[in-house]
Amino acid sequence: MQPLFLRTTLRAIETRALAAGLPLMERAGLAIAQFTHERTDLERRILVLAGPGHNGGDALVAAAELTELNHAVDLLCWGAETRSDTARVAYEQFLANGGRLLTALPRYANWQMAIDGLFGIGLNRPLQGDWLSLIERINTCDLPVLAIDLPSGLCSDTGQILGAAIQANWTLSFIGLKPGLFTLQGRDHAGEIYLDTLGLTSENLAGANAQLVNQMPATIARLRRPRHAHKGMFGDVGVIGGGLGMVGAPLLAGRAALLLGAGRVWVSALAAGAPAYDPLMPELMFAPVDQLLEPDNLAALVLGPGLGTEDVAVEALRQALAGAVPLVLDADALNLLAAHKPLARQLTKRRAPAILTPHPLEAARLLGCDTATIQADRLQATAELVKRYKACVVLKGAGSIVSDGKQTYLNASGSPALSSPGQGDVLAGMIAALLAQGLSAIEAAQLGVYLHGRAGDVAEQTGTGPIGHTASETAQFARRLLNQAVLAL
Numbered sequence: 001m002q003p004l005f006l007r008t009t010l011r012a013i014e015t016r017a018l019a020a021g022l023p024l025m026e027r028a029g030l031a032i033a034q035f036t037h038e039r040t041d042l043e044r045r046i047l048v049l050a051g052p053g054h055n056g057g058d059a060l061v062a063a064a065e066l067t068e069l070n071h072a073v074d075l076l077c078w079g080a081e082t083r084s085d086t087a088r089v090a091y092e093q094f095l096a097n098g099g100r101l102l103t104a105l106p107r108y109a110n111w112q113m114a115i116d117g118l119f120g121i122g123l124n125r126p127l128q129g130d131w132l133s134l135i136e137r138i139n140t141c142d143l144p145v146l147a148i149d150l151p152s153g154l155c156s157d158t159g160q161i162l163g164a165a166i167q168a169n170w171t172l173s174f175i176g177l178k179p180g181l182f183t184l185q186g187r188d189h190a191g192e193i194y195l196d197t198l199g200l201t202s203e204n205l206a207g208a209n210a211q212l213v214n215q216m217p218a219t220i221a222r223l224r225r226p227r228h229a230h231k232g233m234f235g236d237v238g239v240i241g242g243g244l245g246m247v248g249a250p251l252l253a254g255r256a257a258l259l260l261g262a263g264r265v266w267v268s269a270l271a272a273g274a275p276a277y278d279p280l281m282p283e284l285m286f287a288p289v290d291q292l293l294e295p296d297n298l299a300a301l302v303l304g305p306g307l308g309t310e311d312v313a314v315e316a317l318r319q320a321l322a323g324a325v326p327l328v329l330d331a332d333a334l335n336l337l338a339a340h341k342p343l344a345r346q347l348t349k350r351r352a353p354a355i356l357t358p359h360p361l362e363a364a365r366l367l368g369c370d371t372a373t374i375q376a377d378r379l380q381a382t383a384e385l386v387k388r389y390k391a392c393v394v395l396k397g398a399g400s401i402v403s404d405g406k407q408t409y410l411n412a413s414g415s416p417a418l419s420s421p422g423q424g425d426v427l428a429g430m431i432a433a434l435l436a437q438g439l440s441a442i443e444a445a446q447l448g449v450y451l452h453g454r455a456g457d458v459a460e461q462t463g464t465g466p467i468g469h470t471a472s473e474t475a476q477f478a479r480r481l482l483n484q485a486v487l488a489l
């Protein structure tokens with residue numbers, strides 16, 4: 001895991017470091033120059049783009065250093081509102097070393113690489129006019145780009161594109177990693193991400209706003225099984241859903257729960273005439289909804305996959321919320337919470353754990369806003385959901401966010417292979433299985449989301465994705481990943 005920092009936190013860290021006399025811009029510029037030097041030769045020119053702020057200052061230091069290293073460098077330097085002394089000195093040195101200054105991009109050019117130092121964490125409004133055209137032009141040049149700190153145009157906190165954003169091959173980020181690199185549009189723009197703390201120690205870097213989950217969580221150690229294991233030790237999971245036409249949804253969740261290690265799994269599909277067994281996974285058991293809602297029968301209950309919003313669904317959710325079984329609420333259970341205030345009140349008063357797993361549209365319904373508002377600041381939206389519903393929340397989408405208010409995680413695994421039907425049902429079942437095996441709500445949500453994402457990554461690596469990968473396969477890949485990780489402990 002790696003700490004993630006919002007802009008305000010980074011500013012405070014920077015201020016303290018500068019007060020202690022650390023030459024941050026020099027270090028940043030030299031690191032960029034070194035990174036570039038290692039990936040280029042002296043034959044072809046390098047393009048450096050410097051914007052009006054300190055991100056541009058980093059670029060100027062890099063440009064000057066590259067000329068010191070005998071590279072031929074073209075510099076496009078727009079705006080100079082907040083140049084520091086360091087940046088001014090670097091600019092003079094660049095010119096003295098024979099660096100070439102451009103006022104606009106020539107129509108034809110043959111650079112081997114570009115360095116993007118237009119904007120960093122100081123971008124605070126949508127880009128317009130010449131900035132937009134410049135970024136669009138760079139993106140169509142088929143030119144390898146190294147972004148300084150983050151791709152220009154990307155919002156550091158949210159991953160939103162403010163007008164247009166540089167499509168980088170690499171991002172060399174400074175001091176700390178930013179959430180915007182990993183959520184929403186961030187991953188599609190940042191390329192390979194590197195971090196240089198500029199010499200700041202972990203003591204200097206206290207106060208992270210979230211943690212990036214980019215490796216298997218240590219909680220898997222708690223899933224190791226003794227030789228004398230029996231199924232009664234791993235918890236019973238129930239799944240309630242499956243209204244008319246949607247019977248497959250609870251089956252997907254139930255199968256995923258079994259594959260992720262739940263001791264036993266019962267499914268209850270509400271639709272009249274729903275099948276009473278699963279021919280593909282006959283290990284699943286079926287029971288009437290009342291049986292699954294009886295107190296103390298289960299270690300975890302998934303409610304929502306294909307549930308529908310009929311009275312019977314409302315009543316099932318009311319009873320589930322009144323009970324003490326840890327809940328995973330997905331899909332229509334979330335829509336019901338949004339539509340029925342008494343149910344939402346019941347949830348906020350509940351003592352036992354509940355995990356809500358909304359996608360952005362469901363999150364928008366839960367918060368009474370639109371999807372764009374959720375996506376504009378996914379961390380903030382998650383925090384609001386946690387506060388309003390007093391539950392652990394998984395906000396799905398590229399860079400899923402998991403939070404219980406005390407701990408906040410941004411998940412780094414995941415692939416477009418997961419944008420296929422039934423993936424939410426599978427995730428809910430996986431999380432329930434982990435709850436049933438004794439993980440806390442936040443632990444189960446964090447691990448389930450990471451495993452689900454990794455399964456998507458593996459799908460891409462092994463050719464079942466990104467096109468046509470199915471949710472059922474995700475559960476199977478996740479099982480393999482979990483077993484491999486547990487056995488390697």
Ligand SMILES: NC(=O)C1=CN([C@@H]2O[C@H](COP(=O)(O)OP(=O)(O)OC[C@H]3O[C@@H](n4cnc5c(N)ncnc54)[C@H](O)[C@@H]3O)[C@@H](O)[C@H]2O)[C@@H](O)CC1
Pocket residue numbers: 014018024025028051052053054055056058081082118119120121122123124125126127128131148149150174
């Ligand atoms: N402060 C420091 O000491 C350090 C800063 N560093 C670098 O500096 C960056 C932050 O520097 P700044 O705070 O100067 O911010 P930026 O360099 O990201 O940009 C701020 C400048 O851009 C302008 N601006 C913002 N949005 C705009 C828009 N949409 N259209 C046109 N102009 C716009 C602002 O008016 C301001 O002049 C970091 O990302 C990092 O690259 C690093 O060198 C480390 C040390």
Ligand SMILES: [K+]
Pocket residue numbers: 055116117118119120147148149150151152
């Ligand atoms: K940049």
